[in-house]
Amino acid sequence: MKLGGHLATTFPISSIIDKKRILLYPAASGSAYLLSFLQDAFPGILRNIIGLGDKDPNKTSLRLDRLKIYAADTLAALRPDLVLVTSNSLFPAMREELCGQLGPDVPILLADAIEEYLAHEAKQSLLAQKMLGAPFDGDRDAPADNGWFHCMPLGGGRYAKSYKGVLTYRMLDQIRLPRDLTGKTVLDLAASDGFYSFECEARNALSVTAVEGPGWENPAGLKRFLHARSLYESTVKYHNARIEAFIDAPRHSYDIVLSLGIYYHLQDPLSYFAKLHALTNDMLIVTGRTIAATIHDPIHMPYDQIHGANPSMHTGRAASILLLSDRKIGKWTANVACLLDMLHIAGFAEVDVAFDYCPPGSFIASTAIVAHK
Structure with a gap:
């Protein structure tokens, strides 16, 4: 095709x-x-x-x-x-x-x-800017489906159809990814199509390692990543492995670890953050859904108003809340205070909210947190 x-x-x-x-x-x-x-x-x-x-x-x-x-x-x-x-x-x-x-x-x-809108958002990406000058080869073989997760730049101002769309690029600012990663080693967990791995490489990272489990267990998912890796002439290392298994047997530590949209899928997020602390030399970037700050007391709200989430654990002070969810999207939902608490408990010395946005009318927010050792 x-x-x-x-x-x-x-x-x-x-x-x-x-x-x-x-x-x-x-x-x-x-x-x-x-x-x-x-x-x-x-x-x-x-x-x-x-x-x-x-x-x-x-x-x-x-x-x-x-x-x-x-x-x-x-x-x-x-x-x-x-x-x-x-x-x-x-x-x-x-x-x-x-x-x-x-x-x-x-x-x-x-x-x-909208071409101007896409170009405006993609300006934040050094990878996308690099690919603007690369010729688009419409005859080059591509993966056999349109299931891209990230809006991958394909050369000549062309972009792949994707689930995330321009949010792929908007997140670069939201997560405060440093523009210059010279000399840094990076670990990208749940890399999917690998956009953030390749972006870190474009920002001059010394080495980048991408890890993906479920997304690459489907051969089409790994094929998309490898196609992009070839297109960008990338040297990003990659591991087809479940995140839990990879962090349980670490071979290296990394200056920067990306954990984008992961914590709420895992059985034990606190243990997960503790293991990431051991893997991280400098900075951990975490994104995910959170309970909106506008919910003052979700423990006593009707379950259906919190998108089906069921109260599971209260960490001991009113500001920190972690809910057990039966939704397919994940197992947990925390408020921002709980995420900050878990990262501190895991050992991170400095923890800052980089981005927190809740769409009007929703009880679920999108949050990015940057933690330093």
Whole structure:
């Protein structure tokens, strides 16, 4: 299969500038980021945005107070001439849902595919900037499916279709990844397609090791990583291993350890952080979902308001909460205070919140924490 089949179908902002009734969907963090970008780069198009659609119309409005949130089942009455879906991972399902409501004549496009928006977010990536100057070879063999997790740069301003979309690049700022990693050794746990491994290499890391278990147990997942490794002419080392097994038998320590979106999948997060402390020479970067700071007492809230999470453990002071979850996405959900406590208990001397954002109307936040020994 040719690589061209794996490209996001991008389009310039000029191709939608004539649309007069643009609707954003859903009313979540993706819409907030898009509105912020448009306000700075293309303020003229804002007057054409008639509002946001969402299954929950009672969410707090995002960024621009004049925009109203409309219930999903009322959108046809608004007569939009374009819908921009701002959730990359849910785009296929949302497109099908919206087509059923609005009919086949209303274009439903992915906001992440706006060329200027993608280029703006990718500016943070040294890997993406390097690949801008690399020729795109559409005849080069690519993996046999479109299941990319990261929005991998493929050369010549082309990008792979992916689950994470522009969030792949936005996270670079959120996790405060140093721009110069000269002389540093890096361990990237749950590397998936390997974007952050290759990004660290582009930032001049001395050596980078990528570890992935479930994602590479499927041959297609490992094939995507190896394809990217070849495309970037990378020397990143890689281990096809479960994270628990890898950190239980460490062969080396690393200056920087990346633990992005892992802790809540593990059976014992505190033990996990203690083992990472032993592996880390300098800095650990942790990201994951957390209980939003707006929840004052989740122990006594209805379970369904915390996305099905069940109270399991209270660490002894009101600010630190860890919940056991039966959701498929993971086993645990902590609030930020609990994550900070666990990292301190694990032995890290300095622990700082780098990023913490909760979409309006949600009880689950996205958090990044940087810990130093």
